[in-house]
Structures are given as structure tokens and as C-alpha cells.
Amino acid sequence: MSVSAATSPAVVKVTAAQLSSGSRSRIENDRHMRVVGPGAPRVTDFVAYESRDKHWMVDVSAYDQTELALNSWPVDELMFLLEGELEIQDLAGNSRVYKSGDIFLMPQGFSGAWREHTSIKKIAISHVPSSNGSAKSSDGLQKGILSVSVDVLDSKTLAPMTAGEPYLSIDHARRFVESPIYRSQDGRFQVQVKRFEAMTIALKNWPIDEFMHIQRGHVKLTTPDGNKTVHGPGSSFVLPRGFSGQWEQDDTLDMITAEYGIWPEQ
Numbered sequence: 001m002s003v004s005a006a007t008s009p010a011v012v013k014v015t016a017a018q019l020s021s022g023s024r025s026r027i028e029n030d031r032h033m034r035v036v037g038p039g040a041p042r043v044t045d046f047v048a049y050e051s052r053d054k055h056w057m058v059d060v061s062a063y064d065q066t067e068l069a070l071n072s073w074p075v076d077e078l079m080f081l082l083e084g085e086l087e088i089q090d091l092a093g094n095s096r097v098y099k100s101g102d103i104f105l106m107p108q109g110f111s112g113a114w115r116e117h118t119s120i121k122k123i124a125i126s127h128v129p130s131s132n133g134s135a136k137s138s139d140g141l142q143k144g145i146l147s148v149s150v151d152v153l154d155s156k157t158l159a160p161m162t163a164g165e166p167y168l169s170i171d172h173a174r175r176f177v178e179s180p181i182y183r184s185q186d187g188r189f190q191v192q193v194k195r196f197e198a199m200t201i202a203l204k205n206w207p208i209d210e211f212m213h214i215q216r217g218h219v220k221l222t223t224p225d226g227n228k229t230v231h232g233p234g235s236s237f238v239l240p241r242g243f244s245g246q247w248e249q250d251d252t253l254d255m256i257t258a259e260y261g262i263w264p265e266q
Contacts, residue, residue: 022046041066056260084120127189174199208261217253
């Protein structure tokens with residue numbers, strides 16, 4: 001398969017190494033977040049990608065050990081804990097400790113305590129809802145922290161993948177399965193876990209911004225001008241809106257995705 005588009009926005013890799021280019025600042029109190037305890041903790045932050053409308057952002061950050069009181073969190077935020085350990089407790093007293101490698105989502109409206117047991121590093125995908133109000137998960141109203149894992153796919157059945165859309169064509173019928181974890185109230189932000197059998201896909205003018213974190217398998221992405229990137233277990237990247245190119249898998253791929261935008265068929 002070939003892609004006719006002459007140019008394409010590049011795939012954006014997201015790594016902890018980007019913190020060396022980040023900006024460091026003091027953690028400031030605001031109406032949604034207040035530092036608890038003494039000291040003046042600081043954070044280093046690097047914005048890896050931002051949507052055209054500025055309502056969706058992917059960033060890498062490193063926090064000094066601190067404790068925060070959170071009040072009606074203003075965004076949906078999917079987090080990948082790269083280093084360290086922290087505890088999150090809601091207003092009902094329910095708490096959970098997260099360690100390096102854990103992935104979780106803090107929905108818009110969450111209130112509670114954020115206690116870092118150590119300094120931490122994380123990747124965060126933040127969505128600023130276009131309307132006020134409570135966010136929704138695939139199960140309805142949800143304001144608690146959601147853990148995210150591809151393990152839920154083990155109980156699901158793979159189904160043939162179709163390619164009737166103008167932005168996608170497949171070498172031949174392949175099987176896949178996906179499971180929605182969270183969907184924002186405005187419908188523009190969605191977190192899913194996905195599994196794809198080995199396949200080759202031609203992508204043309206991808207209609208959304210999509211963050212992808214590979215849990216198993218490998219994928220090679222090639223743009224029309226020949227730029228190649230290879231992604232394996234533990235790697236994260238953004239497939240930007242407008243991307244065109246070749247998607248090639250030689251093995252089964254498990255990944256966690258955070259999508260921003262409206263699919264044409266919706």
C-alpha cells in the first residue's frame with residue numbers, strides 16, 4: 001500500500017529525556033490545588049505536544065516530593081507514572097498508592113489529597129473540557145480515580161477490522177479488539193485500551209490527535225517522505241491530527257490510547 005499525501009506532520013515521541021529541555025518553576029497555589037506543609041516544592045515541565053485549539057496537551061514533568069490538596073480538578077488527566085511513588089485519597093477516605101509503571105486517570109471534578117512518598121516523574125495527557133460539569137466514564141457518572149490496564153482485553157474476543165473510512169486502508173482483513181475506559185462529557189476526549197494482530201495499514205490525513213503508549217509488540221511508522229520511527233514496549237508517542245503514512249506491525253500490539261477530537265463517522 002502507498003500513501004499519496006506529499007507531506008505529513010511528524011510522529012512526536014514522548015520520553016523522560018525531554019525534561020532536560022523543560023522549564024523549572026515553583027508549584028503555585030490556585031483554587032484547584034494547594035501545597036500542604038512547609039517548603040517551596042518545584043516542578044520541571046516539558047510540553048511535548050499541544051492540540052491546535054489548546055484544549056489537549058501532552059507533557060512530561062518531574063515533581064519535588066510534595067503533598068497537595070486538590071479541589072474540583074479542572075481537567076481530565078491521564079497519567080503514566082515513570083518514577084517514584086504517590087498516594088491519592090478522595091474525600092470519602094478511599095486511597096490508593098501508585099508506583100512506577102502505574103497508569104491512571106484523574107477526571108475533571110476530582111477532589112482529594114495527592115501525597116508523594118518520593119519525588120516523581122510522569123507523562124500526563126490533559127484535556128480541558130469545552131463545557132462545564134461532571135465528566136463521564138463509559139459506565140456513566142464517574143469522579144473517582146480510574147486505573148488503566150490492557151489486562152481487561154484478555155476476556156474479550158478479537159473481531160475482524162474493517163476499513164471503510166477514507167483515512168484508513170488495511171492490507172487485508174485483520175482482527176482487533178478495543179475497550180473504552182473513559183469518555184469526557186463533551187465527547188472529544190477518550191481513553192481506550194486496544195489490541196491489534198500483526199497488520200499493515202495506510203493512514204491518510206488522520207482525523208484526530210492520538211497519544212499511544214505501547215505495552216506489548218512493536219510498530220514502525222513511515223511518512224510519505226521516508227521518515228521512519230519504531231516504537232516498542234514502554235514507548236509513548238503522539239500520532240498528530242493530519243498524519244499520513246504507513247503503519248507496520250509484525251506482531252500483536254497492545255496499547256493504551258488517549259484520543260482527542262471527533263471521528264468523522266460520529
